[in-house]
Each structure stands twice: as C-alpha cells, then as structure tokens.
Amino acid sequence: MAKGTKVVFQYVCQDCGNGSPRWLGKCPGCGAWNSYVQERMETGKGAGSGGYVSKPDSRPVPITEVTDDAGERTVSGIAEFDRILGGGFVPGSVVLVGGDPGIGKSTLALQMLESISRGGAGVLYVTGEESPEQVKLRAERLGVTSPSLLVYAETSLESILERMEELSPAVVVIDSIQAVNTFEFPSGPGSVGQIRECASKLIQYAKTRGTAVFLIGHVTKDGAIAGPKVLEHLVDTVLYFEGGKESPFRILRAVKNRFGSTNEIGVFEMKESGLEEVTNPSEIFLSERPQGASGSVVVPSLEGTRPILVELQALVTPCGMGVPRRTTIGLDHNRVSLLAAVLEKRAGVAISGNDIYMNVPGGVKIDEPAIDLGISVSLASSLFNKPVAPEVVVFGEIGLAGEVRAVSQPELRLKEAEKLGFKGCLLPQINLDRMKSGATALSLLGVRSIDEAVRELF
Ligand SMILES: Nc1ncnc2c1ncn2[C@@H]1O[C@H](COP(=O)(O)OP(=O)(O)OP(=O)(O)O)[C@@H](O)[C@H]1O
Ligand SMILES: [Mg+2]
Numbered sequence: 001m002a003k004g005t006k007v008v009f010q011y012v013c014q015d016c017g018n019g020s021p022r023w024l025g026k027c028p029g030c031g032a033w034n035s036y037v038q039e040r041m042e043t044g045k046g047a048g049s050g051g052y053v054s055k056p057d058s059r060p061v062p063i064t065e066v067t068d069d070a071g072e073r074t075v076s077g078i079a080e081f082d083r084i085l086g087g088g089f090v091p092g093s094v095v096l097v098g099g100d101p102g103i104g105k106s107t108l109a110l111q112m113l114e115s116i117s118r119g120g121a122g123v124l125y126v127t128g129e130e131s132p133e134q135v136k137l138r139a140e141r142l143g144v145t146s147p148s149l150l151v152y153a154e155t156s157l158e159s160i161l162e163r164m165e166e167l168s169p170a171v172v173v174i175d176s177i178q179a180v181n182t183f184e185f186p187s188g189p190g191s192v193g194q195i196r197e198c199a200s201k202l203i204q205y206a207k208t209r210g211t212a213v214f215l216i217g218h219v220t221k222d223g224a225i226a227g228p229k230v231l232e233h234l235v236d237t238v239l240y241f242e243g244g245k246e247s248p249f250r251i252l253r254a255v256k257n258r259f260g261s262t263n264e265i266g267v268f269e270m271k272e273s274g275l276e277e278v279t280n281p282s283e284i285f286l287s288e289r290p291q292g293a294s295g296s297v298v299v300p301s302l303e304g305t306r307p308i309l310v311e312l313q314a315l316v317t318p319c320g321m322g323v324p325r326r327t328t329i330g331l332d333h334n335r336v337s338l339l340a341a342v343l344e345k346r347a348g349v350a351i352s353g354n355d356i357y358m359n360v361p362g363g364v365k366i367d368e369p370a371i372d373l374g375i376s377v378s379l380a381s382s383l384f385n386k387p388v389a390p391e392v393v394v395f396g397e398i399g400l401a402g403e404v405r406a407v408s409q410p411e412l413r414l415k416e417a418e419k420l421g422f423k424g425c426l427l428p429q430i431n432l433d434r435m436k437s438g439a440t441a442l443s444l445l446g447v448r449s450i451d452e453a454v455r456e457l458f
Contacts, residue, residue, distance in 0.1 A: 011036040017192045017230045039187040074170055074212060077115040080268065080277045081108070084239060084252055086260015089171060089212035093259060094203050096177075096231055097252075098217040099241030104250055104270055105216045108241070109173045110135070110144055111274050112214075117146040121170035124163070128155040128179025142274040155189065157182040157198045161205055169211060174202065176216040177231070196230045203234055232256060243270075250275065265419065288361070289390065295382030298393045298422070299374035300413035301366045307409075307416035309393065310366060314378040315357040324353060330360030331375065332367060339376050339398060346402025347376075347451040351383050370407035372398040373426065376450055377457060384458050391423040396431075402450045406430040414440040426453060 011020045014037055018029030023036050073088035082088045085095065099105050106127075113123045127135055132151045139145075150167065154160055157180050164172055174180060177199055181189040185197040199215065206213040217231065219240075232238050236258040243250035252266040268275040288311075290296060295314040300307050312331075319325070328336050336358050343349045356379065360366060373396035381388050388394075395413055397405040407413075410431040417425060424443045432446035447453040 008041050009038055010041050012039045012192050014192055017196070037187075037191060039191055039193040040185075041193065074116060074121060075119075076112045077119070078112060078277065080266030081112060081252065084254045084257075084260070084264045084266045085237060086257055089214075090236070090259045091170075091210040091212060092207050093236040094199075094206050094213045094215065094234075095237040095239060096215045096217055096235040097239040097241060098219045100219055103241045103243060104268075104275055105241055106130070106135075106138065106175055107142065107270075107274055108252070108268075109175060109214060109216060110139060111142055113149050113171065113173060114139075114142070114144040114146050116171055117148040120148070122148055122150070122167060124150045124152060124167060124169040124172045126152050126154060126160055126172065126174050126180075128153075128174070129176060141272065155179050155181060157201060161201065164205060164209075164211065168209065171212045171214060173214045174216065176218060178218050192230065196234075199231055199234055249278065265416075292387045292390070294385045294387045295378050296390075297374045297378040297381065297388050298417075299366075299371045299395055300393050300417050301368050301371055301395075302409055302412065307412050309416060309420055309422075311361055312371065312374050312378045313359045313361060314375075314382040315359075316351060316354045316379060316382040317357075319353055319355050325355040325357075327356070328358045330366065331358050331371075335372070336375060336379075338400075339372055340379060342398060342400060342402055343376050343379060343450060343454075346449065347380075347454045349380055349383065349454060351379060354383065369397040369405075370395045370413075372396060373404055373428075373447075373450070373453060377426070377453060380454050380458060386458050388457060389424065391421075392426060393417045393422050393424075394426045396426070396428040396447070396453075398450055404428045404447050404449055404453065406434070410435065411439055414442055414444075418442055426457070 011023050012018070013027040013029060013032060013035045015032040015035045016027060016030035018027055020036065026033050027035050073090055075082055075088035089095070097105055097108070110125065113125055117123045125135070132153050135151050150169070152160070152163055160174070160180065177195055178190045180198045181194050182198055182201065185194050187193045202213050202215070205211065215235065237254065238256040240253045240255055241250060242253060248270045250268045250270055252268065254260070254262045254264055256262060267278040269278050295316070297312050298309055299312055300309050326333060326337050336356065340351050340356060344352045358375070358378070374394040376398060377388060377394050395407055397407055399405055406428045410427060414425060418441055422442065424445065426445050426447060429446035429448045432444055445456060447456060
C-alpha cells in the first residue's frame, strides 16, 4: 500500500457504485434492493485514482503548443464498427462494450482483432472467462487464423499489465473487465471497487503508452453495464450491443464517444461464421411489420440519449355494449384515453364510442410526449381502416386544444429514421420552421394541429 493511504470500510451499491458508511436495504441512488456490499477503500494521496494521470513534472501549457502526436487511427476493416468509433480506434483510447450474456461480445472482439492483426499490427486478447481452448473453438468457427493474434488467459491485472508492457500491442481486448482483479484492492472480483480500480489502471496504461484498450463489460438486468456509472465516466467510448435472443440481428450503438458522433448505430447479423455486417438495416425493421395494416405507425422515440424507432399498433372496434374498453400494452393508459378525447373533440373523429386496444410490439415501454401524434394517427388509421404509408415516421406532442407542439432533438430522431431507411416524416410545424435547410434527406410534412394531421393523412 502506498504511503499516506488510509483504509476505510464502506458499503457500496453493486449496481450503481453509490457509497454509504452503513448498510442500506434500498439504494437511494438507483433504487436497487439489497445491493449494498461492504468494500475496503483506500483514501488519501497514495490511493488509486480514476482517469488520466499525468507525469509528475507536468505543467500547464497553452493549447496552441500542445503537440498532436496521437497518431493515426487503427482501422479494424469492419466498416459498421469503425463508423461507430468515428473512423477506427484512436491510439490510447479506451472503449467499453456492454451487452447481454451470449449476445456476441467475444465474437465481435475476436473478429475485430483478426481484422486488425491482418493489417500487421500486434494484438492481444485477454480472456478471463474462457480457456484458450474455448477461444480456439470459437476462432475456428469464425475462421480466425492470424498468427499475430495472441491469446492470454489471465485474470490478474498485474500479470496483464506486465504482458502488455512486454509485447506493446496496438490493441488489447479485456474479456471481461468483471473477471479481472488486482491484489492491491482487497474486495472480491466483480465488485464495483475492483472494476473501478482495474479499469482506471488500464486506462492509465493506455493513455501513457498509446495502446487502444477494448473492455468488455457485462450488463445487469436493468440494462446498465455492471459497475456502470463509474466505468462509463472513465472510458472514452461506451458501446452497447443489443438485440433479441430470438432474432439473429444485433445492433451496436455508441452511447458515449469522445472521438466521434454518438448517433451512429451498426447493424450485424449473427451467423455460424460470426457477425456479418448488414448494410441495409431498414429491411430488418420493416420485415417485422405487417404489410399495409391500418393502425400501424412508426415513431422515433428518444430513450435517454438514444433514439429508437418503435412501432405503435392500434385496434379500434365498435363497442358491443356497456362502457367502451381502453386496453394498452407498453403505453400509458390515461394518455391514450386523453388523446382519443382530443381526437374526437378537436379533429371531429368519432372514436369515443369504440373499444380501443393499443400495443407496442416487442415488449418495449415508451413514455414520452413526443409519441402523442403517433398514437393519435395510429388510432385514426385503425378507425378509418386506412393504413399510413409504411415508409413514414411520425412525432409530435399534442396539447388539449389539439395543437401539435414541438419536441426535443428532432434532428436526432430524423437521423435515426433516415438511417433505418424511412423516406418521410410527419412532424410539428414549429420543429420544421426551426430546422436548418438540408438537415435531413427525408421529405417533411409539418402540421400545427391534430385536425390538420388527420386531414393531410386520411
Ligand atoms: N454454431 C453457431 N452458429 C450460429 N451462431 C452461434 C454458434 N455458436 C454460437 N453462436 C452465437 O454466438 C453467441 C455467443 O457469442 P459470444 O460468446 O461472442 O457472446 P458473448 O456476448 O461473449 O457471451 P458471454 O456474455 O457469455 O461472454 C450465441 O448466443 C449464438 O448466438
Ligand atoms: Mg464472451
């Protein structure tokens, strides 16, 4: 232990990294139950630090005199992957990729390393979860045969850093960061403290030696990378690997990127021979949708910082007897009732006497005012039994006077729709007025009220 270091015991939430001097049943940070575990912490001068650590003799310098010797980006040759990174790995950058178990993180890492090592660069694959034989089995299936790809089965951070020092590879993959542990930190492998300590040591190494480090992280049941907040903050780029178990398609999404845009997504198809790039992702999305069905509308919804295109489905049927039913799955029940009332009163659509069923396929829950216009259009489409053009997306908030209000980040939503192959968008006129010309290749139709939207579409 370094001089000047003090040891304290603290309870740390294993989901979000929140600390407390005493045990808590429920974490005030993330709301998780029974997630507090006692960890030994070291504080003071000698303790491990997060982020970049400069040389001891460093001084502030004018920005104009800082030399840009970062060097060329290392391109993996997998176009979808390089694009997400903003054009390849920046030397000394640290990328964190997270995803559900079995989604294909190790597959992606191995394929990427093979591609880089084919270009002549030395690469190292550190496996803390599988034996070299297991990695070899996968490599054979994927056709990974490059002799300059080195496999190292190790979980001790000190040994890993020693090998990195000795071999100085261009890119290192750590599969996974939860499996690595350092003896300097006394709590068990996989605990938040260990993850933070190991990651910050690796980051420090990457920044001083110019090695690009690719960390693989497991995702908790809530969809966050375990030990997440601390890691997401420390690394340069955070990528999420998403996709359903039953579907062969996988989406790689940048959540944070210090060296590129975060609006990019990469789409892959999982095959026996590994992940294959999908150059036209709209096909996947549209293939799941019913053709020419009334009541089906696609909305670009913003989930935190991520735009996601989801399909809304409405079924409006005459009410047999008694009080009309309002059943919703994945949407706020009250919101749908309110929008049906606005539709009736402000656009003259006689819907209130009907049973209304609404669904968001795929088990997604969306709770954002920007989908109001989508819900209303979907209801009207089902009632009139007239489908909305399948290549059109819809967004906008609706007020009680029937006015269509502006929503946040319209460009982001349009970009996602464009990326997934849509051709047009129905949006608030105010958003359209504020938008720069040439912001999107989609053909845009602005509306000021729900009445105008219904008249334009049906
Ligand atoms: N023979 C095969 N044919 C097709 N797909 C396969 C085959 N073998 C494995 N897969 C796919 O590869 C996936 C496993 O990939 P991989 O081991 O890279 O995932 P991972 O994200 O690293 O998992 P973990 O979280 O367990 O480390 C499987 O879920 C499956 O979809
Ligand atoms: Mg794996």
